[in-house]
Amino acid sequence: MIEIEKNKILLFASEKNWVEGDSLMQLKKTSELTGMKLSCGMPDIHPGKGGPVGASFICELIYPHLIGNDAGCGAGLFKTSLRSGRLKTEKWIKKLKGLENTPERDLDEWMTENNVESSDHDKALGTIGGGNHFAELNKVNEIFDQKIFEEAGLDLKYLNLLVHSGSRGYGEVLYRSHTSKSGASPLVPDSDDAINYIEKQNKVLKWAKSNRKLIAERFMDRLNGDSQLITDSNHNSIVSIKQSEKNYWLHRKGAVPADDGLVMVLGSRGTLSYLVKPTNDCEKSAWSIAHGAGRKWNRGNCRGRLEKKWGVKDLERTDIGSTVICRNKDLLYEEAPQAYKNIDMVINDMINDGLIELVASFKPLITYKTRKK
């Protein structure tokens, strides 16, 4: 951990972890906002639109623009009924299609069964979305803590599904409800607007979690199997916390709660992802840990940097042997493993700072993004 400003700005990264300068400038700028008590950069910090991605903030006020338009975005890990000893990868790839479309099943029934409140965004429920979102079938690669692994409900003999998605248009509407008239200005806690915003946000967070569950079910419908939730954590949210009898608002942007069970730290599609157990020492990082490898290149650079050396066919197959389903060519390049930092650096930094213990690692087999051009 590097103390950029004593008790005010902390960076949970080692000296050898390359961190883009712009993201540190953003971290500093954010720390100067009115009411900001503590700003923490995670080891996967990189520049974002309203502030850095991969950061947690403890603040007296509420700043929606720091969270952005995808509140509730997160990752869910599901155990599937597919045996890991019987891979039918080619057959599965053929069967996986249409996940970007409105669900074919009876949504009303599903929403009732799963306690999802109806909203203007029902049609998007169960769809993956764009950007870095995906649904990925994976295989346990290594178990570091057998006891926690088993207690979590995982089993080496079965494949798992990792779903990274968010709140789709619902979060966008929430974001705009504040920023269209108030921009980057804060909400004052206990004001009607603040209460209303947080209430709406909490609905959005629930919706996004349900979205991941339905994506998992739709994915497994196509492979004639089922899925069982192991752990789900969002990485874009604002929650209230109490510290020495005072109320604060904990903002997490591309950072995962460290006080709510096991967490999947996402690699790129060409590397392992890690299931970790946050430690009680995470108080020092505002009860937050990194959400993934973190971008190395911004989206606009990727195709230009990679196209000469790697074609579509190359990128559809990763070094780790997994297959990527992504018919959108720009997106295929934007989300190439090369565009991300090394997940092992992020994991090692967190271990060395005492933030996490490893439970298991997972190797991707099929990463579904979109069949639409």
Next chain:
DNA sequence: ATGTAC
């Protein structure tokens, strides 16, 4: 990131 924008 987004039922994507002048």
